[in-house]
Amino acid sequence: MYTILALCTGNAVRSIMAEALLAERGGARVRALSAGSNPRGVVPEAVTATLVRAGIGAGGLRSKGWAEVAGPGAPPLDMVLTLCAGTAREAAPVWPGRPVTVFWNIADPSARSAAETDHALRACLADLDARMRAMLALPLERRTP
Numbered sequence: 001m002y003t004i005l006a007l008c009t010g011n012a013v014r015s016i017m018a019e020a021l022l023a024e025r026g027g028a029r030v031r032a033l034s035a036g037s038n039p040r041g042v043v044p045e046a047v048t049a050t051l052v053r054a055g056i057g058a059g060g061l062r063s064k065g066w067a068e069v070a071g072p073g074a075p076p077l078d079m080v081l082t083l084c085a086g087t088a089r090e091a092a093p094v095w096p097g098r099p100v101t102v103f104w105n106i107a108d109p110s111a112r113s114a115a116e117t118d119h120a121l122r123a124c125l126a127d128l129d130a131r132m133r134a135m136l137a138l139p140l141e142r143r144t145p
Contacts, residue, residue: 002140003031004079005099007087011036011063014083014106016043017125020056021132029140031075035066037090044110050121054129070095078140083128084108104131 004026006018015034022032040063051058068074076097082088083106106127109120 001031002026002029002078003033003075003097004081005069005077005095006032006034007036007066007080007082007092008084008106009036009038009086010040011065012040012043013047013108013110013121014124014128016047016061016063017051017128018081018083018132020051020058020061021125021128022136024056025129025132025136030136033069033075033077034061035064035069037066037087037092039063039065046117046121050118050125054122054125056125066093102135 004022006015006022008015011034015036019032019034022030026032043061043063048058048061051061069077070093074096077095077099078097079102080092080095080099081102081104083104085105088103088105106124107120109117109124
């Protein structure tokens with residue numbers, strides 16, 4: 001199993017969507033995790049609703065800090081996927097394992113007016129889904145140490 005951590009600052013929108021997509025698209029091949037450097041502590045209902053409308057499982061998703069996935073007892077990571085420039089500029093913890101790091105600068109769909117939010121969330125999900133499908137098509141299991 002390939003363990004992938006999705007990161008963004010608030011762990012409320014992009015990284016939550018990425019975790020849900022990785023769990024859905026990766027199946028038994030992928031253990032999906034998400035976290036944030038400054039977690040909001042809640043996943044907005046609009047995010048959950050967007051996932052459900054797209055047929056993506058949203059049960060069990062929660063906003064959490066990156067110390068939870070870097071601390072004692074945390075699983076070794078194979079990949080850390082950073083989804084926003086803010087988090088990419090921060091001093092991250094030392095991740096367990098020897099993860100490959102990837103940076104996708106995905107626009108924050110919550111930084112919009114209320115009228116634009118639904119469209120922005122759907123566009124963010126579609127962007128992440130296309131990238132996830134391409135990434136998961138790679139032979140992840142053949143990673144060399």
